[in-house]
Amino acid sequence: MAVYTEVSDEALRAFLAGYDLGELIAFRGIAEGVENSNYALKTTGGDFILTLYERRVDPAELPWFLGLMRHLAARGLACPQPVAGHDGEALRALAGRPAAICTFLPGVWPRRPAVAHCGPLGGALAALHAAGDGFSAERPNSLGPQAWGPLLERCRPNGDTVQPGLCAELDGHLASILQDWPPLSGPGALPRGHIHADLFPDNVFFLEGTDRRPRVSGLIDFYFACTDTLAYDVAICLNAWCFEPDLAFNVTKARALLAGYNAVRPLSTDEMAALPVLCRGAALRFLLTRLYDWANTPPGAMVTRKDPLEYLRRLRFHAAAKEVSAYGV
Amino acid sequence: MAVYTEVSDEALRAFLAGYDLGELIAFRGIAEGVENSNYALKTTGGDFILTLYERRVDPAELPWFLGLMRHLAARGLACPQPVAGHDGEALRALAGRPAAICTFLPGVWPRRPAVAHCGPLGGALAALHAAGDGFSAERPNSLGPQAWGPLLERCRPNGDTVQPGLCAELDGHLASILQDWPPLSGPGALPRGHIHADLFPDNVFFLEGTDRRPRVSGLIDFYFACTDTLAYDVAICLNAWCFEPDLAFNVTKARALLAGYNAVRPLSTDEMAALPVLCRGAALRFLLTRLYDWANTPPGAMVTRKDPLEYLRRLRFHAAAKEVSAYGV
Incomplete structure (x- = not known):
């Protein structure tokens, strides 16, 4: 706020x-x-x-x-x-x-995203990716994989106060993620473009259509947008939209999100196969920035500190998942 | 926020x-x-x-x-x-x-109230007092003079951590204010009615008239409103609107506020004479609730703690003033 x-x-x-x-x-x-x-x-x-x-x-x-x-x-x-x-x-x-x-954009962001939001969200994300085509200037992702090692180092002095052994666990995840990360060019490289990179529920407005089903009325807050792997944006949304409040993964939401995306811009076989590692990376990215903020927000600051451990739970889910079938496909 | x-x-x-x-x-x-x-x-x-x-x-x-x-x-x-x-x-x-x-009320609250706001503000306050006539249910002021002693006691354990000697100084002010406070009934009693009791700048919306001068477009936040001495509401506004950021009293603002009020509901001689003690009481009331909040707001709470000492400066001004001429009349 x-x-x-x-x-x-x-x-x-x-x-x-x-x-x-x-x-x-x-x-x-x-x-x-x-x-x-x-x-x-x-x-x-x-x-x-x-x-x-x-x-x-x-x-x-x-x-x-x-x-x-x-x-x-x-x-x-x-x-x-x-x-x-x-x-x-x-x-x-x-x-x-x-x-x-x-x-001003009309609409209301969903405080409790439902399955019915995830299809339209996927479609809106794909439409964003398609619409970005032709905007030639690029912005590197300053919070992409190359940033995670240095960010983890900055968290190390206080990181384990959040949970004992946390930094060592993250070291392991980071090494494995970087090893599995898809190449940026050459064989196996995934389609790139402009991504939102922060498409959490509070950045997506919905209105009800005449059929009483939610439709996306607007996407906001483009201030993390950058030029990066398009499927990584899908992975961020799988993290942000498809876990329940108890942090259980909701495969029905994931299936709806991916179906909504595919209907507008079909993910390639390579992109689908990369989803698990992209999801691990996305979880680590939000875990690390939350961990850094947690350890460095002065008491009394007018900001809600977000719990980094919510993303450790997500990261562990993705690490256990490995196969894309875990995401409902 | x-x-x-x-x-x-x-x-x-x-x-x-x-x-x-x-x-x-x-x-x-x-x-x-x-x-x-x-x-x-x-x-x-x-x-x-x-x-x-x-x-x-x-x-x-x-x-x-x-x-x-x-x-x-x-x-x-x-x-x-x-x-x-x-x-x-x-x-x-x-x-x-x-x-x-x-x-919804149109208008913008003034972040830096100017003299030009104070006249319309005074007029709007008097209009509020006049409009309250005929609303027969009463609500006692739970933060009126009878509450200040108990509130000061609740601040005593931590009060001097804000400033050494603060509680003793407030003991002196409180005794003198209660001694000088106008009687609630009988000779010398002042007109009573429904007061806003919290008419700070963020509760008053203004729009520019066709002459480019501010006019009041709305009053909001009636959740401290109560039934009390009308002139006490004027005293609250003198505290809230007529001190500069450096806490110097701006007599031009006070004169404008009182003239605006008098144009709609003329203050009686008794009400005018009581303004200094009413101002001391109003300053003490906001000082005490701020002091209590200061000492009792947990670190990290999503609330801006307001500095109680700003109201000590105001209280000292009013205590030194004594005469209503200090307010520009």
């Missing part, structure tokens, strides 16, 4: 004067997202989201994120569309932070 | 089925208010605020708060209006909490 930067009335009005959005009607902080400050902005021109980019986002990378969102929206993907000011520029500054206004 | 209770999709849809608000469009947690969980709710019927009442609100008192808001709105005051369900009932239950939907 996040509003890290307060915006004064004067600064807000001066900022809005750079746009053609009409008169200000309302401006409320949104208690969602943990990386940036987000405000719901209502003007006579409609509803918008104003984002102030905080410490974890590199300002130099913002043009890439906004450019990708613009590209995806132009290709018909329901994602926030950066709104340009009078000067044609969407990336501006407010209250000492880089800032941008994006279009 | 507050969303303490998450609401599942199923629970939300079942809850909305009890209303005639049309189809759900969006549902976002709001990062404002520290007592309750607030969501911005958008349906095909418009914009609304859904509030889940958390621990500090006594469920038995909710009908009084909602009834007062309904009464004030019916008298033309711009405040949230409880929305009744099909059964005529506005107070319902959701996610194990008492809950109510209220109308």
Whole structure:
């Protein structure tokens, strides 16, 4: 829940004067997202989201994120569309932070994802991958496999305070994951493209269709997006959507997610075969960043620390699974 | 910043089925208010605020708060209006909490209140006091003078850790305030009515008029409202609106606030004469609850602890002031 930067009335009005959005009607902080400050902005021109980019986002990378969102929206993907000011520029500054206004997306993110969400989610993820085609600028994944070793080293001083023996177990997983990881080029290399890399339930909005079934109304929060193996994004979603609150894997959800994805962009045999190791990698990636945050969040910080051990449970499931049949296919 | 209770999709849809608000469009947690969980709710019927009442609100008192808001709105005051369900009932239950939907108010609360806000604020406060007339049910002020002694006792074990000698200084202020406090009845008693009792800047929305000057577009958060001395509400606002960030008193703001109030409901000579002690009491009330929270908020709680010493500075100003002329009149 996040509003890290307060915006004064004067600064807000001066900022809005750079746009053609009409008169200000309302401006409320949104208690969602943990990386940036987000405000719901209502003007006579409609509803918008104003984002102030905080410490974890590199300002130099913002043009890439906004450019990708613009590209995806132009290709018909329901994602926030950066709104340009009078000067044609969407990336501006407010209250000492880089800032941008994006279009408001209708929908509600599912607090308890059901099987009925997983098919549409898979379809939306595949549509995102397809829509990213043709956006030529690349952004390396700064939290990809090459980052996991150094991240584990930074967790080592405090990691075992979370659970004795944790770091040694992770050493084993990391070595095995890196050994099995698909090559980035040459034979066995998997299709690459622009991935969301953080498509958790709170980043996917749904509305009910006329048949009362959920359909995806929008994807948000592209600030971890990068250029990487497309199937790795599927693996992230299998981790984020297909485990129950007791951390049991729900194979029906996985089957629905993969079927929804395949209906839009069929996964190749190689991609399917790589899913188990990609899932292990995805679980390790979220485990490591949560572990680092757990050990380094000052008490009293206005951030909910997420339990890293939830991802250890997932990682162990994937390590035991090995075969793609464990995912319902 | 507050969303303490998450609401599942199923629970939300079942809850909305009890209303005639049309189809759900969006549902976002709001990062404002520290007592309750607030969501911005958008349906095909418009914009609304859904509030889940958390621990500090006594469920038995909710009908009084909602009834007062309904009464004030019916008298033309711009405040949230409880929305009744099909059964005529506005107070319902959701996610194990008492809950109510209220109308959405346009406007932006001033992060840095200026002199130009203080006149309209004073006028809106007087309008609230006038509109409360005729709402016959009373609610005693549970944080009034009779509560300050016991509250100070509860702060005593940890109070001096905030500042050495603090409790002894507060003992002196409390004794002098109670001695000078205006009588509740008989000669010298001041007009009573329903007061907001927490009209800080984040509870007052403004929009610019066609003359580009701020006008009040709404008052929110009536969950400290009670039946008490009307001029005490003015004293709370003098504390909340008329000190600069460096805690210097801005007499121009006070003059504007009082002029705005007097234009709608003129303060009597007795009320004016009582302002200094009412201001001392108001400063002590916020000092004590902040001090209690400071000493009793667990580290890591998702709440910003507010510095109690800001109110010691205010209290000392009022104690030195004594005469109402210090407030610009």
